[in-house]
Amino acid sequence: MVAIRLRHPAGVSTIQVALDRDGFTVQDLQQEIYAATKILPSRQNLKAGYPPHALTIIPELPIESLGLKAGEQIIVSELPDSAAGSSAAVPPSATMNHGSNPFYSASQVLETRAPVPVPAPASSFRPPPAQSNGPDYVETDGGVLIHRIVPDDNSCLFSAVSLLFEQSIDKAPEMRKIVAEGIRNSPEIYNEAILGMPPDKYIATILKPSTWGGAIELTILAAHYRTEIASIDVETGRIDQFAPPDGGAGGMRCILVYSGIHYDAATLAPMPEAPGEWHQAMFPVTSSDDQDAVMIAAKKLAAVLRGKKAYTNTATFDLKCEVCGQGLKGEKDARAHAEQTGHVRFGEY
Known part of the structure; x- marks a missing residue:
């Protein structure tokens, strides 16, 4: 079972999906989505990937037909009555036979292959301010990549990583504990020569909220979450990539913005004013950095910040x-x- 994140009109949910289990079908996935969102299978409009693209929904096919990966995010919206058909009013049965599908006629299967996009309700978004002085962003496929600023309190790295992986900066102390455990569990890697001090002392130091984090911490956190952490330096545009031990190819990636003395996050939103729960923080690693739309957007965002001198040269400041x-x-x-x-x-x- 792997975790799949759902972004839907009522908020954000996480479901467990048996991507590697024989016999698990697209229809089974839709039932899990129904349980989390209360949107009937015949009315589900599903998008995934980056840029988000409509999934071809053929209920009888195995789940592999959708090409989903662990950590994927699915954007769920509800089809209008005209697209959903009359059977949308029939609630799903808890004892449904997976060999047949009472929710779909042949015409409905064809309709769901090319679903009609439905905008989220207006109430899901905050109205844009009259004069915005919010965070910087750049437009990209599927929305805008936004500079997500975290407090400048010596825990910025941990807060930014917590925001990306846990959708809240409140779990920054937990990030420190993950690092401490990673050092404790890998003494052959994180020894005194690497850490610059005895491991026990380093662990005690990194657990203090006043201690900064850096490359060692990002390496451990990337391994823990099995996700590449790409840190882009504002001053130079250089990207430091901290990949999990099995590599980043075919996996997921998130973005940090580094000013020289401070880490922030970067996330994708449908519009600049979208609330935090609508932001996408994980992106599939699909191509080389020069062709990856997210990495291109991250470089553009760094250039915007560089133009504002939003960096510090740590050698001379x-x-x-x-x-x-x-x-x-x-x-x-x-x-x-x-x-x-x-x-x-x-x-x-």
């Missing part, structure tokens, strides 16, 4: 220790000061 007030030059001085004094709270002059 002026810092002040917020504990003792000492002035420092660049990340190198900050690291040395932290090692000498144990002070880890820094701010820019």
